[in-house]
Amino acid sequence: MAVSLASTADQSLAAQMDALGRRARDAADQLANAPTAAKNRALLLAAAAIRADTAKILAANRRDLETATGRDMTAAMIDRLTLDGARIEAMAVGLEEVAALPDPVGIVEQVVTRPNGLRIEKVRVPLGVIGIIYESRPNVTADAAALCLKAGNAAILRGGSESAQSSAAILAALATGLEAAGLPTDAIQRVPTQDRAAVGILLTLDKYIDVIIPRGGKSLIQRVASESRIPVLKHLDGICHVYVDKAADIAKARAIILNAKLRRTGVCGAAETLLVDRPVGASHLVPMLNDLIAAGCEIRGDGATQALDTRVRPATAEDWSTEYLAPILSVRLVDGIDEAIAHIATYGSQHTESIVTEDAETAERFLARVDSAIVMHNASTQFADGGEFGMGAEIGISTGKLHARGPVGVAELTSYKYRVRGTGQIRP
Amino acid sequence: MAVSLASTADQSLAAQMDALGRRARDAADQLANAPTAAKNRALLLAAAAIRADTAKILAANRRDLETATGRDMTAAMIDRLTLDGARIEAMAVGLEEVAALPDPVGIVEQVVTRPNGLRIEKVRVPLGVIGIIYESRPNVTADAAALCLKAGNAAILRGGSESAQSSAAILAALATGLEAAGLPTDAIQRVPTQDRAAVGILLTLDKYIDVIIPRGGKSLIQRVASESRIPVLKHLDGICHVYVDKAADIAKARAIILNAKLRRTGVCGAAETLLVDRPVGASHLVPMLNDLIAAGCEIRGDGATQALDTRVRPATAEDWSTEYLAPILSVRLVDGIDEAIAHIATYGSQHTESIVTEDAETAERFLARVDSAIVMHNASTQFADGGEFGMGAEIGISTGKLHARGPVGVAELTSYKYRVRGTGQIRP
Numbered sequence: 094m095a096v097s098l099a100s101t102a103d104q105s106l107a108a109q110m111d112a113l114g115r116r117a118r119d120a121a122d123q124l125a126n127a128p129t130a131a132k133n134r135a136l137l138l139a140a141a142a143i144r145a146d147t148a149k150i151l152a153a154n155r156r157d158l159e160t161a162t163g164r165d166m167t168a169a170m171i172d173r174l175t176l177d178g179a180r181i182e183a184m185a186v187g188l189e190e191v192a193a194l195p196d197p198v199g200i201v202e203q204v205v206t207r208p209n210g211l212r213i214e215k216v217r218v219p220l221g222v223i224g225i226i227y228e229s230r231p232n233v234t235a236d237a238a239a240l241c242l243k244a245g246n247a248a249i250l251r252g253g254s255e256s257a258q259s260s261a262a263i264l265a266a267l268a269t270g271l272e273a274a275g276l277p278t279d280a281i282q283r284v285p286t287q288d289r290a291a292v293g294i295l296l297t298l299d300k301y302i303d304v305i306i307p308r309g310g311k312s313l314i315q316r317v318a319s320e321s322r323i324p325v326l327k328h329l330d331g332i333c334h335v336y337v338d339k340a341a342d343i344a345k346a347r348a349i350i351l352n353a354k355l356r357r358t359g360v361c362g363a364a365e366t367l368l369v370d371r372p373v374g375a376s377h378l379v380p381m382l383n384d385l386i387a388a389g390c391e392i393r394g395d396g397a398t399q400a401l402d403t404r405v406r407p408a409t410a411e412d413w414s415t416e417y418l419a420p421i422l423s424v425r426l427v428d429g430i431d432e433a434i435a436h437i438a439t440y441g442s443q444h445t446e447s448i449v450t451e452d453a454e455t456a457e458r459f460l461a462r463v464d465s466a467i468v469m470h471n472a473s474t475q476f477a478d479g480g481e482f483g484m485g486a487e488i489g490i491s492t493g494k495l496h497a498r499g500p501v502g503v504a505e506l507t508s509y510k511y512r513v514r515g516t517g518q519i520r521p
Numbered sequence: 522m523a524v525s526l527a528s529t530a531d532q533s534l535a536a537q538m539d540a541l542g543r544r545a546r547d548a549a550d551q552l553a554n555a556p557t558a559a560k561n562r563a564l565l566l567a568a569a570a571i572r573a574d575t576a577k578i579l580a581a582n583r584r585d586l587e588t589a590t591g592r593d594m595t596a597a598m599i600d601r602l603t604l605d606g607a608r609i610e611a612m613a614v615g616l617e618e619v620a621a622l623p624d625p626v627g628i629v630e631q632v633v634t635r636p637n638g639l640r641i642e643k644v645r646v647p648l649g650v651i652g653i654i655y656e657s658r659p660n661v662t663a664d665a666a667a668l669c670l671k672a673g674n675a676a677i678l679r680g681g682s683e684s685a686q687s688s689a690a691i692l693a694a695l696a697t698g699l700e701a702a703g704l705p706t707d708a709i710q711r712v713p714t715q716d717r718a719a720v721g722i723l724l725t726l727d728k729y730i731d732v733i734i735p736r737g738g739k740s741l742i743q744r745v746a747s748e749s750r751i752p753v754l755k756h757l758d759g760i761c762h763v764y765v766d767k768a769a770d771i772a773k774a775r776a777i778i779l780n781a782k783l784r785r786t787g788v789c790g791a792a793e794t795l796l797v798d799r800p801v802g803a804s805h806l807v808p809m810l811n812d813l814i815a816a817g818c819e820i821r822g823d824g825a826t827q828a829l830d831t832r833v834r835p836a837t838a839e840d841w842s843t844e845y846l847a848p849i850l851s852v853r854l855v856d857g858i859d860e861a862i863a864h865i866a867t868y869g870s871q872h873t874e875s876i877v878t879e880d881a882e883t884a885e886r887f888l889a890r891v892d893s894a895i896v897m898h899n900a901s902t903q904f905a906d907g908g909e910f911g912m913g914a915e916i917g918i919s920t921g922k923l924h925a926r927g928p929v930g931v932a933e934l935t936s937y938k939y940r941v942r943g944t945g946q947i948r949p
Contacts, residue, residue: 508926
């Protein structure tokens with residue numbers, strides 16, 4: 094009997110998920126040709142609804158926090174889950190900023206008229222239905238949904254169970270905006286259950302969902318990438334490197350590594366490894382270590398680095414491929430740029446790497462040879478961010494090479510199609 | 522003992538495949554910054570080597586054909602496997618045409634200078650290592666490898682076992698070209714065994730291979746898509762539709778459907794279903810059926826189509842989602858453009874669809890609402906081809922929406938990265 098009950102429950106969950114997917118697909122078909130003005134109106138009205146619903150959202154968040162207290166959550170997780178008036182206002186402002194971005198849909202990127210008279214246009218269209226799987230950060234509910242909507246996509250959101258009540262309250266405000274703008278409320282849906290099996294089913298709905306975007310820790314992203322039958326836009330680790338060349342300006346090097354490591358340690362563009370050209374170990378690395386340690390950073394170094402400062406702990410093999418997301422930095426002396434490039438190729442995650450040097454030729458070699466989404470010269474890796482790149486909000490930084498690489502903003506949430514206009518042409 | 526032997530063989534195959542992947546990755550690193558002139562020189566010298574090796578390639582092909590005779594192969598498969606002087610010359614010309622294409626690598630697509638002085642460039646780079654899995658068509662060995670090389674990628678080729686000898690002989694000619702141009706011969710490699718397990722291993726080598734492109738029948742592509750841990754650029758079926766609207770010019774409609782269905786029936790851009798607006802069933806569909814049947818096409822129609830011509834056989838439910846790749850056409854009368862669009866959304870494969878009409882507004886509605894890689898007005902679906910689009914050779918037509926949609930040419934075999942040039946900027 095138990096088997097039969099479980100099986101009925103499974104069928105019911107599968108049916109529920111199928112219906113969710115179908116509604117999203119129908120909404121996407123409507124959104125694909127929705128005017129920019131309607132999408133922007135929905136975003137602005139959703140921002141207003143979020144402000145008006147502040148008390149409701151805070152109450153829902155308190156219920157989430159009460160439930161979470163009994164669970165095994167770190168202080169950082171609790172912090173990400175917690176909303177206050179300022180964070181809710183930031184969500185509303187975020188929606189308004191997305192409304193102000195240019196609409197990528199309908200942009201004709203190329204036009205060619207062929208000798209036979211066919212006129213062929215390459216035009217931006219929405220991707221369709223986007224599934225977003227994230228951890229317990231309620232603000233992602235608003236941020237991700239806004240980017241999807243602006244690009245004409247329907248979104249299916251699956252946030253962490255700890256933020257379920259907060260997300261539901263935020264979604265209600267978004268629905269208010271959609272409805273008032275005459276757009277289908279199914280354009281933004283949440284997976285209606287916290288049953289973990291629902292994620293597994295979601296990842297098989299390739300007949301409705303065009304792309305899955307996981308946002309969160311490495312284990313979440315790896316699970317999604319290995320289970321999904323739907324293409325995944327992912328970023329795995331951000332193991333970002335700063336390489337200080339023998340021709341580096343010492344003031345720039347000191348400022349850049351301090352900022353790249355410590356401005357915010359929890360972002361994916363934070364530096365995790367510092368590589369220093371051996372000839373400037375004493376002149377450049379020693380003051381950098383002093384700066385970093387004075388600012389509270391733990392240093393794990395190779396033998397040569399340990400020899401320069403007794404406060405340096407030994408780095409293990411694992412350190413070179415670890416994204417600390419914390420005030421810890423691995424440090425190694427290398428024999429010139431080519432060893433730095435080889436180290437990055439071996440241990441890096443193809444996210445963001447920066448060289449500090451005054452030698453233009455060395456800089457160009459680094460920019461050309463390092464195979465990362467973002468390569469920088471004389472700049473902090475913490476600039477790896479859609480906003481800093483001028484694209485407005487982003488949904489993440491892709492370290493894959495297909496479709497989108499680097500910051501994924503509104504434009505990267507679109508595809509294209511070819512429109513061919515003829516006058517009766519047939520192919521010889 | 523048998524188990525232990527099998528296990529040793531498995532390990533040896535795994536080690537062999539790993540070494541293959543590593544060599545491809547190393548070659549890709551070298552190719553990424555190879556000058557355009559070197560890549561073109563390799564292609565031109567490979568073309569010369571193919572011509573010089575004609576006798577050797579034909580002898581290898583005869584050995585393949587002798588082996589194939591004992592196997593269960595259709596006449597079409599034998600035809601695709603068979604080489605002659607003209608087909609070898611066409612391969613050589615194909616390599617020369619790819620050499621003449623513009624090099625996409627290094628093109629700066631966007632430049633922005635931020636208020637803080639950072640100069641951010643979006644620049645085209647190769648994808649890296651491309652795995653190509655195809656059936657027994659020896660010419661694909663040259664065609665696919667040439668496109669990969671031009672875009673700066675290393676290629677790992679896995680053709681059907683029936684064409685193994687031919688492919689090896691063609692690969693030897695390509696290697697001659699690479700070597701003479703000073704490029705690594707590992708830039709184009711074949712999987713060195715016909716062991717089917719090798720494909721399974723290939724699809725797990727995500728640490729070396731950036732993208733897998735399957736070329737072949739539906740079952741091959743579905744196997745690859747479901748097994749691969751590496752992103753796949755695929756096209757599944759080309760179930761292409763022609764919709765003849767009530768405002769269609771009858772002469773255009775007759776010429777277009779005849780060409781779209783019968784010019785070549787084995788290409789993915791061939792029409793498989795004709796939808797006709799009910800009011801012009803008698804005036805337009807009847808003469809179209811006469812044309813098609815006179816030209817040897819079998820018609821499978823719905824009830825209304827059968828009522829118009831006794832030679833029409835009944836269409837089953839399966840017919841609407843079948844890619845015949847043969848002189849067979851399914852035909853249905855519909856109530857206007859919206860029913861046509863709904864039919865295409867239900868049964869189509871998002872490849873190529875064409876509307877025949879003189880009504881500009883109806884045409885625009887079709888172009889906007891049909892969610893396919895290529896949407897056409899008053900043109901034959903057989904124009905769905907990279908060459909006809911002006912991109913030169915193509916590796917296939919993608920029906921996915923991520924990365925590349927429609928014809929996949931040299932430009933679509935690249936990715937991009939961001940180059941950021943600063944003067945010491947740190948993020949506030």
